[in-house]
Amino acid sequence: MQSSPSHQSDGKLPVFVFPTSLIFYSEDSSTHKQVVTLYNPYEFPLKFKVLSTAPRRYTVVDSEGTIRPRCCVDIVVRHIDICVNNEGVKDKFRIQVTEHGQKKLLGKKDIDSMLLPKRESSTQPSDNFQSLGGSGLPPGESAQNVTPQHTARSRNPGGGPGLIVIFTAVSCIIALMLPIQGDSESRLPDYLQLSVHQKLIAAYILGLVTMVILHV
Template sequence: MQNPPKLSDGKIPIFVFPTSLTFYTDDQASHKQVLTLYNPYDFALKFKVLSTTPRKYTVVDSEGTIRPRCCVDVVIRHVDICMNNEGVKDKFRIQVSEYGQRKILGKKDVLSVLFPKKETGPQTEENFHSLPHNCINNFLQVNFIFTGRSGTGPSYIIIFTAIMCIAALALPTQGDKLESKWPDYLHLSFSQKLIAAYILGEFG
């Protein structure tokens, strides 16, 4: 059995997915979001969800316990959908402590934004254009060396990795009791999803 991580410094990584919440005024289905909190450790964690604007949200089970190597879902509803709140950036803070202890071991902030229409939300698509054939290899080499950045453009490697992590988290988990239409090899383990959540969190 592995020894638990040292907690003397009061800091441990917090694993949360998604790393931001997006609500849309014209999409009622988006007014309810789910945050998944992961506990990869061998001891139970106690969590608490805080908000910079608690009057605008209701949180189901804003406090609770995450058993070792398990996860919990926290349902968040936006209850103040109006024009005045569109574009305003709020934050949720997830803070955790060891079960039975008061000392905060870690925390993570999750951004929350309300957009007027779904098509006006954050865009993940990039506009790609063809390059001259003799420039493609040089471009790829330079893009890789400089962490995938060209000028002020985004890193295509990071975008691709983020998309793959999101897809991994959307796939069913091994051992799910619900019937799934996905083949067995697309049922990921808890550890695999945890790694995807961690990588995605690093991009946030």
């Protein structure tokens, strides 16, 4: 028999809900119905019940039910009183959970809800990028004071793939061209015959190397 949750006595069992707030828009009918997902990560079933501070403004499909252990349930919330008078009014939903077969409250979670007139377009200013200066040196450091460590970093621009990358790509191509083990028509020695698994590894590595070369 599964033990009761440790928070049963104080009613502070964490309740996991997403999203934690609901925003409805009068001019966007697609937002008039929204889904709240209630999770049960515990090893015992939970019974839930949805309450509201404004029950006449909403309908909730399956406002009561049971969630099996390590499962979730979707709760559909509809705003049915879309009008100007309700815009900007803040409502709340409360989800209460109890252990299945028990009446004592284990935990609760409140969800804010609000109706707004319409979606507002983004008013954030565009990024204003500015030049860092020609030298790119720290303040107070002139070009004459650049040490060999600074110049060594600029001698190897990313203009092409390195020798290791090219060598790896060539090695993979050669490996793919070698015969498969057991090929009776091959005249190559056994140590130059690769298994299917080895060829798959070579093809995978070649794909990764090719992506690196293309992005250089």
